[in-house]
Amino acid sequence: MTIEAITGRYLTVTIGGTPRRIYFEEAGQGRPVLCLHTAGADTRQWRHLMNDAGVTANHRLIAFDMPWHGKSLPPEGFETQEYLLTTEAYIETVLAVIDGLGLDRPILAGCSMGGRIALQLAALQAHKFSGFIAIEASDFQPAWYDIDWFHRPDAHGGEMGAALVSANISPYAPKAERWNTLWMFMQSGPGVFRGDLSFYTRDDSLIGRLSRIDTGKTPVHLLVGAYDLTCTPEDAARTAQAIPGATLAVMEELGHFPMSEHPEGFRPYFVAALEKMDPAQAAAA
Amino acid sequence: MIDIFQNIQRMLETSPHLQRLGRLFSETVLIEVDGQEFYLTFDKGRIESVVTGPSRKTPWRFALRTDGDALTKFWQSRPEPGFHDIFGLVKIGRGRIDGDILTLVKNLRFFKEVLALARTQEEQPA
Numbered sequence: 001m002t003i004e005a006i007t008g009r010y011l012t013v014t015i016g017g018t019p020r021r022i023y024f025e026e027a028g029q030g031r032p033v034l035c036l037h038t039a040g041a042d043t044r045q046w047r048h049l050m051n052d053a054g055v056t057a058n059h060r061l062i063a064f065d066m067p068w069h070g071k072s073l074p075p076e077g078f079e080t081q082e083y084l085l086t087t088e089a090y091i092e093t094v095l096a097v098i099d100g101l102g103l104d105r106p107i108l109a110g111c112s113m114g115g116r117i118a119l120q121l122a123a124l125q126a127h128k129f130s131g132f133i134a135i136e137a138s139d140f141q142p143a144w145y146d147i148d149w150f151h152r153p154d155a156h157g158g159e160m161g162a163a164l165v166s167a168n169i170s171p172y173a174p175k176a177e178r179w180n181t182l183w184m185f186m187q188s189g190p191g192v193f194r195g196d197l198s199f200y201t202r203d204d205s206l207i208g209r210l211s212r213i214d215t216g217k218t219p220v221h222l223l224v225g226a227y228d229l230t231c232t233p234e235d236a237a238r239t240a241q242a243i244p245g246a247t248l249a250v251m252e253e254l255g256h257f258p259m260s261e262h263p264e265g266f267r268p269y270f271v272a273a274l275e276k277m278d279p280a281q282a283a284a285a
Numbered sequence: 286m287i288d289i290f291q292n293i294q295r296m297l298e299t300s301p302h303l304q305r306l307g308r309l310f311s312e313t314v315l316i317e318v319d320g321q322e323f324y325l326t327f328d329k330g331r332i333e334s335v336v337t338g339p340s341r342k343t344p345w346r347f348a349l350r351t352d353g354d355a356l357t358k359f360w361q362s363r364p365e366p367g368f369h370d371i372f373g374l375v376k377i378g379r380g381r382i383d384g385d386i387l388t389l390v391k392n393l394r395f396f397k398e399v400l401a402l403a404r405t406q407e408e409q410p411a
Contacts, residue, residue, distance in 0.1 A: 144376070145390075155391045163393035167370035171363040226366045229376050 013096040023071035024064035028056025032106035035063040036114025039196030042070025048263030083195035109133040123209035131277030138235035143201035151191040168256030170227035215245030225254035304330040315348035347384035355379040
């Protein structure tokens with residue numbers, strides 16, 4: 001029998017003028033690290049690192065399900081709303097969780113759309129954080145697919161979404177974790193993946209903001225998997241080059257969901273990224 | 286090349302979970318390799334026939350056009366980046382998908398896993 005160290009609770013905050021009940025998990029103690037999941041998924045993507053005693057010995061890892069995702073409910077009246085995530089709502093949500101949990105300048109670690117918003121926050125709200133780990137994150141890529149495929153009455157959006165994103169998983173990923181990663185997409189609520197992709201593939205506002213990021217105050221480290229077709233190493237490199245002082249590591253055997261698809265392969269990159277979150281070390285690097 | 290598609294056809298016969306995934310899929314798919322046409326006709330999740338072209342009379346629902354070297358790499362147990370998925374082939378300019386893409390997307394897991402049946406069996410499909 002195993003009982004994991006992860007604990008889960010609920011937090012109610014006001015976002016967009018309405019209360020939102022947000023599910024969050026945490027493990028460990030020490031410097032807080034707020035972890036953001038990808039589009040169409042949830043907090044479970046971070047469970048391996050949250051169960052990693054070597055990481056949680058001196059870091060408090062916190063992950064939360066975005067509203068509409070995982071165990072966080074959509075807002076009241078959702079049944080008549082079209083879910084379309086925006087940069088503004090995403091930023092408001094992250095900041096509301098930080099304030100609600102009373103986190104003091106956490107490191108922000110986000111993957112995919114979570115990495116995108118981490119870079120937005122690095123540009124717009126850096127004083128609230130002590131460093132940024134932007135995983136599979138880039139300035140912008142338009143969709144190479146039609147996001148409307150993933151929300152239609154005649155097909156299962158979750159199954160189609162999972163089949164699509166499987167293109168972004170490395171063949172080195174252990175089979176069980178590949179399928180655990182895809183399961184989250186299969187479980188995603190109707191229209192949620194589409195609404196996330198709307199933010200990810202249509203909002204290019206980050207491009208003009210990258211040069212504002214001051215890595216002397218808050219380090220920025222990017223991580224990208226070679227098997228990521230959505231945010232390719234070229235996309236991440238272009239983005240890192242536009243941020244003075246940002247660093248980048250390419251993970252040769254990983255894809256778009258590294259912490260989830262291949263926890264063992266990702267661990268050393270994440271540990272190295274945490275070490276870079278010390279501004280003194282980042283400056284010396 | 287036709288041997289490989291016929292092998293996929295045989296392997297699908299012994300893959301009940303794939304037949305279940307494809308039970309609503311009865312379409313003809315064109316796979317074009319170095320300009321050579323292969324028509325795979327599916328019936329309720331099984332491959333009824335593999336026929337070589339050229340043919341102007343065979344209607345198909347969607348097509349994957351690629352080259353033999355790319356498919357050889359795709360069928361490695363651990364393909365290089367880009368060669369690991371049909372959309373990867375498209376992304377790196379080694380493949381093109383034409384026709385009714387929505388039908389492909391609705392059956393994407395099934396189709397990708399069927400195509401990956403020819404992958405060297407070390408790890409996993411698609």
